[in-house]
Amino acid sequence: MRKVTINDIAKAAGVSKTAVSFAFNDPSQLAQATASHIREVAEQMGYTPDPVARSMTTKRTNALGLLLPQDIAKVMENPFYTEFMRGVGKVCGQVGRTLMLVPPLWGSTLEAIPHAAVDGFIVLGLEIDRGEVQLMRQRRIPFVIVDSEALDDMPSVNVDDYSGAHAIMTHVLSKGHRHVAVIGIESGKTGFDQYTGTLAARLAGYREALAAHHLSFDHRNVQFVEAPSSWEGGQMAFERIWSRECRPTAIVAMSDILAIGALETAKAQQVSLPEELSIAGFDDLPEARHIRPALTTVRQPTEEKGRIAAELLMASLENHQAVAHYVLPTEVIIRKSVVRPYQDRIEQPKQTLHNQKVKITR
Amino acid sequence: MRKVTINDIAKAAGVSKTAVSFAFNDPSQLAQATASHIREVAEQMGYTPDPVARSMTTKRTNALGLLLPQDIAKVMENPFYTEFMRGVGKVCGQVGRTLMLVPPLWGSTLEAIPHAAVDGFIVLGLEIDRGEVQLMRQRRIPFVIVDSEALDDMPSVNVDDYSGAHAIMTHVLSKGHRHVAVIGIESGKTGFDQYTGTLAARLAGYREALAAHHLSFDHRNVQFVEAPSSWEGGQMAFERIWSRECRPTAIVAMSDILAIGALETAKAQQVSLPEELSIAGFDDLPEARHIRPALTTVRQPTEEKGRIAAELLMASLENHQAVAHYVLPTEVIIRKSVVRPYQDRIEQPKQTLHNQKVKITR
DNA sequence: CTGAAAGCGCTTACAG
DNA sequence: CTGAAAGCGCTTACAG
Secondary structure, three states: OOOOOHHHHHHHHOOOHHHHHHHHHOHHHOOHHHHHHHHHHHHHHOOOOOHHHHHHHHOOOOEEEEEOOOOHHHHHHOHHHHHHHHHHHHHHHHHOOEEEEEOOEOOEHHHHHHHOOOOEEEEEOOOOOOOHHHHHHHOOOOEEEEOOOOOOOOOEEEEOHHHHHHHHHHHHHHOOOOOEEEEEEOOOOOOHHHOOHHHHHHHHHHHHHHHHOOOOOOOOOEEEEEEOOOHHHHHHHHHHHHOOOOOOOEEEEOOHHHHHHHHHHHHHOOOOOOOOOEEEOOEOOHHHHHOOOOOEEEEOOHHHHHHHHHHHHHHHHHOOOOOOEEEEOOEEEEOOOOOOOHHHHHHOOOOOOOOOOOEEOO | OOOOOHHHHHHHHOOOHHHHHHHHHOHHHOOHHHHHHHHHHHHHHOOOOOHHHHHHHHOOOOEEEEEOOOOHHHHHHOHHHHHHHHHHHHHHHHHOOEEEEEOOEOOEHHHHHHHOOOOEEEEEOOOOOOOHHHHHHHOOOOEEEEOOOOOOOOOEEEEOHHHHHHHHHHHHHHOOOOOEEEEEEOOOOOOHHHOOHHHHHHHHHHHHHHHHOOOOOOOOOEEEEEEOOOHHHHHHHHHHHHHOOOOOOEEEEOOHHHHHHHHHHHHHOOOOOOOOOEEEOOEOOOHHHHOOOOOEEEEOOHHHHHHHHHHHHHHHHHOOOOOOEEEEOOEEEEOOOOOOOHHHHHHOOOOOOOOOOOEEOO
């Protein structure tokens, strides 16, 4: 019992394949009676056009691809991605498209791209200097770049990482911290001096803010450790930081998930937070509000980022012009995890706070 | 400048299409020199086999479909789904498949199925008595049913919902509660007496536990309200419950996300938890531990469920026999959100606790 | 309003 | 080891 095809229906209904095709795709081309007769026969025989055969001729799959920097399992652990996907999903629903999650295939993003049958890609958080972009161009598959440095001729959405990073580091320093550790997101590259895109922008923000207080990553009071952007990464990073002789009074993490991993590990080790150690993040995940102490961090409009990325992709699917670049704003969110360092408190109990232009929430 | 196809490469390399195809899919069929020559030419011209054309002949898309009961945006909001997807994603990574998220198309799951080019579906939380199953069978597309009543001849994975529900309700009642509200998950059906599958099993568990204390859904002390399984659903349900004249001392929600919505709304309205109102959930989402008071709930192995579902689907893709049915265990997790009712406490301060066989965690 | 035919870009027996 | 040819199941000018 083989699958029923358009030929079977054509025969059974006593019409041509063309007519059957029209009955499904453009009934107005047919007499009412013909169309409904065909649909009846199809219904009865359980026929429905084969999606891949259809894609073959129409050159469209009806699927949007989300090109991921990591395995699906890892991605789904990270609230940043799920929030991003909410935005993408919203658009998918509106335009009636399906979302294909495309992780590296056998460890290679480059492999994954040509194997995925999608109309276009949202490229998320990839270091795009390698062959991916070239490959997608050659294959003529539309894409939009998110959280990476895009060339002028490709649509992109980014966030004002520099300002966000600058502002949060400034906030930390203004509290009086002079021993700080930065947890960087591990990139594929050799070291943090090789950062590009988002990571480079955040790092530059931190660096400038430090410089304003005569500090730098070369300074012995400033520590930099790298870790994969995950809860476990935060844990590892904290442990590395805390095992050093000279412990910092504040940790600034490049992502909330890192900050949260570090914070919870610190708590589990009886470090009293935030008195003994201040921690700041980046992203403002939903959990940042719920954790105790509530996390002081930088908000970026993650869901909106997803929404805009999907809209940009749809736009480039529909007409092949008009390349837009979005840079979305960030905002420091002050909660409870960053306070004046303990030492400082005792010595200078009356020192007035610097006046920061930041929004205060609970 | 059209897309480069296998023909272009064949010509450029001076070989047949067959040879080009082999160079990519089975180089052992070719002389080494031929194969590498072809690959070089392909590389140079930026050729890579078209995935949909390939699917056309191989009858395989390399994508697993996840058939969703709601929009992607809604699904990604619900930690239950993301946890499930972690399990699925793990398997996808191992077998080198892609994951296609397939929400209802224009509101219809039935529409969505034939439009998705996937090798098979994981059908999640659908009321499967409608045409979906029939449709997938006709189209000969493999599937596995999760969280629904499956027929004997289709692979399925479920959880022991009945026991979990029975145990948590028994726990609540054993604390002395006699005024309880149940928040049900809104199904498409008319009322909760129409529940099937997971929902029916949970309801039956609650019902039996109530019966053991001479209570039932007809009893005026037992209230049942339905809401969509989301934070907002929990909020709505709480408001409805709390606006009644006779307020319950405990709420038992059919999912954690409902419980959390209700709990946070109650807190926002200055209801003092858990003294004034006990709340229990179902699922044991990660956030259940973090919320205050920490949520007493039923744990189900959600990620494992996803993993098993994906493995079952892979199995049925690889050989078309062997239908397995999994029923995974549940477990009551006692935290802080269910306590003896206030009233009761004052009147009978010394009453001993019932001895429950349950695991206690923080 | 309807149908015969070409074509989408591959893979895969089959023959040599 | 290599190639000519059929076929996968549709859609879409084109002709009538």
